[in-house]
Amino acid sequence: MAEKRSVVAIAKELDPVTGKSDVQASVTKVFDLMGGVTKMIARGDKVILKPNAGHAEGPETAVCTSPEVVRAVIREVKKAMPSRIIIGESAAIGCDTLECFEVSGIADVVREEAAAAEAAGEKVKIELYDIKRDNDLINLAVRDYKSNIKHCKIPRLLLEAEHIITLPIMKAHASMVFSCALKNIKGTVQDQVHSTMHQQNLALAMMDVWWAVRPDINIVDAINVASGFSPHTPTPLYVGCIMGSKDPVALDLIACDVVGIDTNAVSYFKAADEAGLGVADRDRIDVIGEKVEDVYRKMWIPYLGDMASRWPEWDIRCEGACSSCQALLALNMETLKALGLYDEKSDISVLVGPRNELPDKPKEKIMLHGNCTKRYQDKGLFIPGCPPGETGLYLSIKAGRVVDGEIPGDIENYIRPNMEADHPVWEAYVNKKAEEFYGMPVEQLAQH
């Protein structure tokens, strides 16, 4: 039997007058390369668009899918004459989806497109949908589950729609190294499942949710991507592409190639490959449209590289740690540098991953980061999670105790005030690092 192959389409259409990206033309080109929207979607179908709008951040940050990309996809999908186009999201834990839609600019676009369709007498209904607020859920048993998600409550609407189009923006990501089509699935579940996913191996948990919710079309916003210490302190970078595929694994792999990310160092491809979710072998992926080398732009992604020797003043023990915990290690160690705590605290040892010996030190001088280090929990300060929360390590080092949000009132009284006070210092540090990497001011990196 012939081996399965996948196709990834890349479009980079420019406005001939301004020389800037023509988002609509690129979206249409990608759909055409994939066979044409009317071949993929039938008249009267219900179509869910799942952008990445998990945080209340504006379009200039590149944290959420650009509203103009959402608009272009709505207009393209409309050509197939569906009955409904539903723009759905379940924002990150602690975030309000409707606020995220408003701040990201997506709500305005959806209202404008809905009003235009109505004014033109079109039958299609275009609407926003907060997955978190939906009470009509089906409790699915996950077959061959890879994590401990044996059952998963999924809104009926997601299961009954004829098509789900994931619409991620490409970005570097503190807890997964990078985020694109595969990770966008996290925004299809409500907080309870979301929180369960974070208490175990997140990459495997994502595969279980992919089993339950199966988007059939993936379109990537790679016009301005979020590089650097994204998603919380992103450095937007112009790449100028729209990419598309029916295979989220192949798409993410080629997306990494476009921005120069070493996929061998990203553990979530291994999980996707083992789950049989798609093709993770470049020899079996056909790239059509633009060539990768013609649209290549190296992204600054500080979450990869040798973590054991990157901070020689510290005793970092990270043998066997997977890429998620390594990325968090990078984020937190650099935060300590930015805050001027790096030298002062360097007598502390940090253990990450399953294969590390315990140093001979007092308990308060040993940070145990992540569930892999739980066996030593009586001998150091243990930060739970797989991976743990994104800022847990630096906040715990700063406070001299475990800061993981478990103490009642700690989030309001310690975590948020500290993060707010630290952010401007951290942001200035990140901008300086970004300018060193790219060799130009951060304001010139993105296209606005």
Ligand code: SF4
């Ligand atoms: S706790 Fe262990 S398995 Fe989980 S993300 Fe960290 S290193 Fe990986």
